[in-house]
Amino acid sequence: MSAASTTPARENDTAAIRALLESSAAAWARGDGAGYGAHFTEDATDVTFTGTVYHGPAEIGGAHQALFDSFLKGTHLTVDLLDLRFPGPDTAIAVTRGEVHKGARPRRLGKLATYTLIRTAGGDWRIAAVQKTKHRPLTEALTFHTRPKTRPAPRPAA
Template sequence: MHTHASTTAAGTETDTVAIRALLRSSAEAWGRGDGAGYGAHFTEDATDVTFVGTVYRGATEIGSAHQALFDSFLKDTKLVVDIVDLRFPAPGTAIAVTRGEVHKAARRPRRLGKLATYTLVRTAGGDWAIAAVQKTKHRPLMEAFSFRAQPKTRPQAQEVPGRP
């Protein structure tokens, strides 16, 4: 997992390491097909907006829904998650923008065509957990068309999530 993190007074290097470990652990649970283990990375009132637009609420529902997916459509898949931006807008709160992909191949996919924005919170026990995630497919052709048709829509950031 690659990280480009901006660490502020609200987030320490320890927090960055812990969040990287949390997202890596959630991807490992995915790879094992462990719905309960995947759901355990979320808060009890978390929101997961999936790639297809389904909204799951709470760690238990997220875990059980993913177990059903792991037992069918997502059987034997792996999840790649690379953090492209991590910031700490307030103490105990982090926002991570990631690029990722779900795949069945033995090797990591070359193109990471999905983006996800994670809102993470520090729990009462001091650990980090996922409070919300929103997943989106990157559509480079539509994006290029938009930028060409209306150049002012191009983001000003040097590194834009989802683009090399």
């Protein structure tokens, strides 16, 4: 996290954003599409790791409900916050590692997501955009081996 995140206000914002992500994962675990969609702003975009783009909480929630009622039935969403920064007083960017799974927490979290979050007029944080991608460790390792300058610098945990 950036140095700005260590102020008491940023500590509160960080806790609120963690709570938002945990709440969205809890809605997922309940199979509650509308509850999941409620974590997004009215003009939000959700880009899935398959490349589908959903807009707004109703569409995001409705699409997820269809998934929860079918092949995502009984699944859980695990999300670990890797990086959080605040480019403005009411804007945050979070990078997470996660996985959709049944049962116990998976050993490997193979998906990454970048969230753009905003503070609403009421003071709550909401997801304005999320972009998900699958982590490809073998491709990444090969790239780092053949082109060492592509390896990013180590970063402290969020």
